[in-house]
Every structure is written in C-alpha cells, then in structure tokens.
Amino acid sequence: MTNQNFYEETWLSRIDKTMDHWLPKSSVHPTHLHEAMRYAALGGGKRIRPILCYATGTALDINLDRLDSIASSIEFIHSYSLVHDDLPAMDDDDLRRGRLTCHKAFDEATAILAGDALQALSFYMLTHDKKIQVEPETRLRMIEILANACGSRGMAGGQAIDLAAVGKSLNIADLEDMHIHKTGALIRASVILAALCDQSLDSKAFKNLDHYAKCIGLAFQIRDDILDEEGDPNTMGKANGADRALNKPTYPSIVGMTEAKQRAHDLHIEALDSLSGFDQKADVLRKISTYIIDRVA
C-alpha cells in the first residue's frame, strides 16, 4: 500500500518501529528463533491491517500512540499466518514479497516455531502495554476478539477451509464463507480493536464500522481473484491464472468476471454507506475502500 497517498507517510514507519520494539532482539537467546521471527514480521508487506487500525483511530479522533501496539499485535498474527501458510505442507511457497519464505531462509522447524511464538507475542503485548489506555475489561475484550479472529472459527479455520477447497467445486456462499474466515475476521478485528479505544462510541457507530470492515475484507479478496486473472504479471510478480492453475476456487471462476467486478463495486458502495454517519475524518477509511477495489497489485 505504499505510494497510494491516502494515508499518512508516517504510518508505515511507526508500525515497523513498534514491531521492532516488541520483537525480541536477534541477540537475545534463542537467537536463531528470534532472527526468524524478525525476518517474518519485518519483511515488508502492505500493512493493510495496521493501516486500518490507524485509519479507524483517525476517524474517531483517537491519539494514534494508543493504537501502536494494537496494530502491531494484529500484524504479528498476520505475519505468523503467512509463515505457516507458506510451509511445504500448506501452500509450499519459496518466495514471499520477493524474498525467500521463512522456512526457506531458515528451516521448516524454525518457521513453525517462529509462527507459534509470534502468536504468543501478540497476546502478550496486548495484556499490558500502558499506551493503549483502556480499562482492563476493554483490554480483555480486545484479546477475546483477536483470539476468536485468529482461531478455528476465524483465520486458522479459514485456512483449513481453503486447503480443503482445492480442486473442489464451490458455490459463491462457500467461497465467501472461506474468505470471511481466512482474512475477513482479522481485518474486522483491525477496525474493531481500534474502535474499542473510543469508549464513548455508541453501539450503532461500532456496528457500522464493523460492517465497513466486513465489506472491504471481502472486496479485497474479490480484487485479489480479479488481479489473478487480469493483473499485469510484472506488477503482480506472478503469472496470470496462478490460482486457477492451482485449482483454487475464485470469484471469476464461479460467477464470471463481470459479476465478480460488480460484486466488488457493490461491496465498496456498501462500505461507504456504512460510513455515512461519520464526518470527513473517516475519509482515510473511505479511501482505503477505493484503493482496495482499484488496486493493481
């Protein structure tokens, strides 16, 4: 999400700085594992989840210092999921973001453990980072939502559904169910956890933000599927139809390209509608939705 100019330049550096702060140094024992955790988490990426945290904070006038560890915690969960998803037993990928995947740069055992330890670190930091400045009850609610979002009825469950779907003929409901679990839950958590920092927020506004997150999460996946077919292979860094070649069900393969694009557009409109009660401070959230359906990589 670099150079899109819809969020503050400082956001990427503040998330990297926060992740660096919470990750044990490479010199700390056991050094090999800590190197692998740092490699996995600090290797770049779109950082869409942290950006959603900060954008929600901007919409609600929350001091962004309060959101650093929340954003970082969610990105650690995302990082760990990529490390495990890339393993030979799962997607068996050698490259991620133009560099070797964690198990290729280190080894499989270290990659499994680095993912496991990143998950533990996510929960650890949320328990006590003072800067979040919320009541203990709210902090517990954040941990509860995050644990649920990454567990068997969230992200891990979604990856299981995804693996089981390879070569199967899914209908659109099954496909959306997979995405809602695999990526949707953590994207929603990014918005909800930030929103929980505003204790004056009414339940209607909270639900609207959650619905916004649900819509853009699905739109993001549809755009992924569209780009898999139509994206510029040079920009994408992979050949067209890569997912199709792997027999992975995609939106265009199930409903056709025209309807897939229409569905992404409808979700974008629905996301914007959810924000109708918010003022111009929510423009970053609106721009994220636009970016998601227009992006070329």
Add this chain to the structure above:
Amino acid sequence: MTNQNFYEETWLSRIDKTMDHWLPKSSVHPTHLHEAMRYAALGGGKRIRPILCYATGTALDINLDRLDSIASSIEFIHSYSLVHDDLPAMDDDDLRRGRLTCHKAFDEATAILAGDALQALSFYMLTHDKKIQVEPETRLRMIEILANACGSRGMAGGQAIDLAAVGKSLNIADLEDMHIHKTGALIRASVILAALCDQSLDSKAFKNLDHYAKCIGLAFQIRDDILDEEGDPNTMGKANGADRALNKPTYPSIVGMTEAKQRAHDLHIEALDSLSGFDQKADVLRKISTYIIDRVA
C-alpha cells in the same frame, strides 16, 4: 499419572470434561479442523499441568471450579506443542500415547492449523470464563504469564534450543536452560496461574510456590532422561537409550547416572523445602514431587 492415588480421582474427569466443553464440537464448521483439535487435546496424557493447577488450588483452599478453565487452557497449550513437536520437520513421530500422532491421523497441514487454533483457544477462554472469579487485572496477568511461558522465551524457545542441540555437546547449564524453557515455563505457569486466584496470598508464599514448580519441572526432565536409560521398555513403550540414539543430550550423558539421580533427589528436597510454610493441604503438591522422581513411566 493415573492410579498413583495421590490426587483426587475426579480431577482427570473434570479436566477432560472442561476441555470437551471449550473445544468446538466436531459437527461445527470447519469440522475437519475441529476433529483434529479434539483428537489432539482429548487423547489422554498424564495431565500433569492441570493436576498441578488443582493441587495448588487445594493447597490454597481455592474452590476447584474456579480452576477448570485455567487448567484446561494450559493443557491446550501443552497439547498444541505436542502436535507441532511431532511434525516431520521437528521430531517426526508417528505415535503418541499409543495412537497415531495428529499429522498421521489427519494430515500435516491440518495438524499445524489444529495446533495454531488450540493456542488461540487457550487465550480466548481465559479472557472471559466467569467461573475464574478474579479481577480483570488478575485475568490479564494470567494471560500475560501464559503468553510469556509459551512464547519465544518460554516453550517455543525451548523447542528451538532442543532442536539446535541435537548432535551438539552441551554442558549442564545449557541442558538446564533448554528444559527451563521447553517444559519448565509452562509447569511454572500451571502453579502460578492457580495461585493468582488466591488474592490474599503474600508475595513470599507466591515465590515459594513458583520455586517449588521450578524444581519439580527440572526434576521431571531429569527423571525422563534417567528412564530413557534405565526404564522398563515395556512400561515406557520405547527402547532404552532412544534419546541417546537420537544424539539428544541428556543428564546421564553429561553428568553420569549417579549425579543425575542425585540432582533429581536434590531438586525434590528443594521442592519440599519451598513448601515448608504450607500446611497439610499442600500434601498433594508434596506427593507430586515424590511421584516425579519415583515414576517408572
């Protein structure tokens, strides 16, 4: 730890019942993943960590209903660690407790995800189970300790140290460092989390219980190493010298059998000393220490 008669018969059934309660049913989507989680967690085992929770609760006169979800949460972490440790990229074991390991009964990808989801479930349940009856601050402290105990400076770090130690010549300090991380941290958490339910406990008694747990955790590992050499292969279910054959450093291989036995005995005495300020309600903790250095399997 069955049939040793040093803890209440009901403890094993109450932990199984609690784990069953918190695990999603096999009929819940995604069913295959939930089956794997249940297979991994409900497949028996010594349940030494839950028993330590209940024994600590008994020593401190805590209603055991308050400890069910804590004990279960710790055992889920232990279960997930076994699933990941058994993977081909780690210890590559086909059997565990006389049945197929999770990745053999299901598949590697499902085993990785089942472990990941069990970790998330552990934290999830601690955030809100009403029966624990502690202040939110204490609940957060429990999650913090558990996350630390299973992360890179606890259990996951210990497994990384263990894997790196194969074929290496360790000294006794390195070996103890590995055990303190790999199993010690979670065993200490079992005692500490239960003790946190007694909000009247003074810091000296708390430290003594922690020290007790540290001693028995190490003694447990030394006894493991001794049994690897001297245990009855029929009772143990594996041949003598299995760890030695794998080039794993063990206490007897580093300090000799006599000194290994002496060290286990010394730790047992130190564990009992730590409990000197506790009355006869702590006898179960004392008997656990005796069991640990006398056990034959």
